[in-house]
Amino acid sequence: MLVTDSKLHLNAAKDWLTNYYINFVAIIGPLIGMLTLYRVIYTEDITISLLPLSLAMLPWPIIAWFKHRIGLQWRMILVVGFFMSATLLVTVHRGLHSHIMLLGPIASLTLMLFYGKRGFWIATIFLLALLVYATSKGLIYGHVAAISLEDPMLILYRGVTMGMLAIAFIYSIFGVTTILGKQASELADQATTIDKTSRQAQWASKSLELLENTVDCILLTIQVDGRISYLNRYAESQLGAKQDTLFIQDITASESDSRKFFAALEGDHSDESNRFSCQLLSSDKTPITVQVNCKLRDVNENNADLICVAHDVTELLSQRDRLRRAEKFEALGEACARIAHDFANLLTIIVGNVTYLKGREVDEEKSEVLEDIASAANDSKVLTEQIGQYSSRQRIELVIVQLDDFMQRILSMSRALCPERVKIKLDYPFYKKACRIDETLVTSIVLNLIANASDAIEGDGSILIRVRLQDQGANAANDLTISIEDNGHGISEEHLERITEPFFTTKGNNKGLGLGLSTVVRQIEAMEGTLKIESELGVGTNMTINLPVR
The missing domain is CATH 3.30.565.10 (Histidine kinase-like ATPase, C-terminal domain)
Structure with missing residues (x-):
C-alpha cells in the first residue's frame, strides 16, 4: 500500500535532491580546478589569490553534512585532496626531468590507492618534495627561469601555492571516487536486500497460493467502509462472488450479520466482537452458518482493515441437531417402552374381564356397553403396540x-x-x-x-x-x-x-x-x-x- 503522508514524500524528495546535489558538486569541482590550473600553467600567473579559488574545488557538502556517510577523518580528507590535486599541476617538457615529474605523481597515486593511510603519507611527503625540487629547478611553467636556491622564500612561496592548488584538486577527485565507491557499496547492499526481499516475496507468494489452494475456510479482508479488498478462492467458490466492488452487506444474510463485522471494525477488542457466528449467502443465495474469527490490522494511523477467517459450520450444526434429536428420541423411546409395557398389562386385564362378562348372560344394553369397552381396549392395544414398535430397536433380517x-x-x-x-x-x-x-x-x-x-x-x-x-x-x-x-x-x-x-x-x-x-x-x-x-x-x-x- 502506498504511503499517503505528504511529510514522508517531502523527506524522500529532499534525500533524493541532496544526494544528486552532492554528486554534482563533487564532479563539477574538479572541472573548475582544471580551468584554474590551465590559467596558472599557461599564463604563468601564480599569486596568493589563487588559494581561495582552489577551495571552490572542495566538495564541502561531503565534509560538513555527510561525513558519516563517507566515513573519512577530517585530517585525511584535506591532505588527500591536496595530494591528488598536485598531480595535475605538474607540467614538464624537457629531458629526464619530464619523465621523473610525470612518474612521480603516478607513483604517489598508486601508493595512496593501494596502501591506504600509510601509503598516502609517504606519497604526500614524496610529492611535496618533488614540487619544491621542480620549483627550484624551473621545471614548472616551461620558460620560467630556475629560481636561485639563495631565495628560499620564493621557492617556498611557489611550492606551497602550487601544492595547495594541487592538493585541493586531488582531494576533490578523491571525494568523487569515495562517493562513487560508497554508493557502489550501497547499491550492492541494496541489490542483496532486493534479492533477499525478492526471494522472500516469492516464498510468500507460493505460501499464499498453497494456502489458497488447500484451506477449506473463507478468508476475507474488509476495509473500514465495508468494502471487501480480498477473497480467497474457496470464498469465491462458496459465495459465488468476486472481490471487485464487493461489500460485506452483499454476502451477509441479514443486516444484523453485517453489523457484527462493523462492530469488529470499530476496534472493540472483546472476544464477542472478534469471534462470532453469522450467516453468509452461498453461491445459490441460500444461507450458510459460519463461525468467524477476526483480527484488526492497523495499516497506518488513519486507516485499518479487518482480517476474517470464517469456517462453514452448517453441517456441524446439523449433525449436532441430529445428535440432540437422537438423544431425545432415545430417552423418549425408553420412557415409551416402559409405559407401553405397563399399559399393555392393564389392557390385558381389561380385555380379559370384558370377555368374561360377555360370556355371562347380560341384557342387550349392557352387552353394547361391554362391546364398546372391548373395542376401545383393542384400539388402545394397537396404539400401545405402535409405541412399543417405535421404542424398540430394529433388528434387520436380510x-x-x-x-x-x-x-x-x-x-x-x-x-x-x-x-x-x-x-x-x-x-x-x-x-x-x-x-x-x-x-x-x-x-x-x-x-x-x-x-x-x-x-x-x-x-x-x-x-x-x-x-x-x-x-x-x-x-x-x-x-x-x-x-x-x-x-x-x-x-x-x-x-x-x-x-x-x-x-x-x-x-x-x-x-x-x-x-x-x-x-x-x-x-x-x-x-x-x-x-x-x-x-x-x-x-x-x-x-x-x-x-x-x-
Whole structure:
C-alpha cells in the first residue's frame, strides 16, 4: 500500500535532491580546478589569490553534512585532496626531468590507492618534495627561469601555492571516487536486500497460493467502509462472488450479520466482537452458518482493515441437531417402552374381564356397553403396540427378494389399503432384478408412506410409486430408490421441518399419535438409508426412500 503522508514524500524528495546535489558538486569541482590550473600553467600567473579559488574545488557538502556517510577523518580528507590535486599541476617538457615529474605523481597515486593511510603519507611527503625540487629547478611553467636556491622564500612561496592548488584538486577527485565507491557499496547492499526481499516475496507468494489452494475456510479482508479488498478462492467458490466492488452487506444474510463485522471494525477488542457466528449467502443465495474469527490490522494511523477467517459450520450444526434429536428420541423411546409395557398389562386385564362378562348372560344394553369397552381396549392395544414398535430397536433380517414380485405385492396391498377414489400406479422399469433387503421392514415402511399419501388426498387423486435400482459396481452397494408421490393438499414449510418428530401430526386428535413418520425414519436409518420429503401446498408431496442394497 502506498504511503499517503505528504511529510514522508517531502523527506524522500529532499534525500533524493541532496544526494544528486552532492554528486554534482563533487564532479563539477574538479572541472573548475582544471580551468584554474590551465590559467596558472599557461599564463604563468601564480599569486596568493589563487588559494581561495582552489577551495571552490572542495566538495564541502561531503565534509560538513555527510561525513558519516563517507566515513573519512577530517585530517585525511584535506591532505588527500591536496595530494591528488598536485598531480595535475605538474607540467614538464624537457629531458629526464619530464619523465621523473610525470612518474612521480603516478607513483604517489598508486601508493595512496593501494596502501591506504600509510601509503598516502609517504606519497604526500614524496610529492611535496618533488614540487619544491621542480620549483627550484624551473621545471614548472616551461620558460620560467630556475629560481636561485639563495631565495628560499620564493621557492617556498611557489611550492606551497602550487601544492595547495594541487592538493585541493586531488582531494576533490578523491571525494568523487569515495562517493562513487560508497554508493557502489550501497547499491550492492541494496541489490542483496532486493534479492533477499525478492526471494522472500516469492516464498510468500507460493505460501499464499498453497494456502489458497488447500484451506477449506473463507478468508476475507474488509476495509473500514465495508468494502471487501480480498477473497480467497474457496470464498469465491462458496459465495459465488468476486472481490471487485464487493461489500460485506452483499454476502451477509441479514443486516444484523453485517453489523457484527462493523462492530469488529470499530476496534472493540472483546472476544464477542472478534469471534462470532453469522450467516453468509452461498453461491445459490441460500444461507450458510459460519463461525468467524477476526483480527484488526492497523495499516497506518488513519486507516485499518479487518482480517476474517470464517469456517462453514452448517453441517456441524446439523449433525449436532441430529445428535440432540437422537438423544431425545432415545430417552423418549425408553420412557415409551416402559409405559407401553405397563399399559399393555392393564389392557390385558381389561380385555380379559370384558370377555368374561360377555360370556355371562347380560341384557342387550349392557352387552353394547361391554362391546364398546372391548373395542376401545383393542384400539388402545394397537396404539400401545405402535409405541412399543417405535421404542424398540430394529433388528434387520436380510433376504434375497425378486423386485418384480415384491413390488407387485406392494401394489396389491396398497390398492386394498386405499379407497377406490385414489388411483395407484407403479413405475418399475426393471425385469428379473433381485437384491437383499429386509422384506417385512421395507413393506411396512412403504405401506406406511402410502397410507399417509392417501390420507392427504381429499376426493379423487393418484399415488405414483416409482422404483429405481442404481448399480454402483461390483465392490459397492447398489442404491434402491422408492418414491411415493401424491397430488394431495401438500405440507406447509413450517410443518415440513417438524414432520418427522414423534407425536407431531396434522391429522387431528382422532387420527393417530403422530408416530408413523418418526417410526419410518428410525426403520430407514436402521438400514443405513435416508428419507427425503419434498412438498408444496396445493400441489402434493413426494417422499423418497434411498436404501443401500446388495
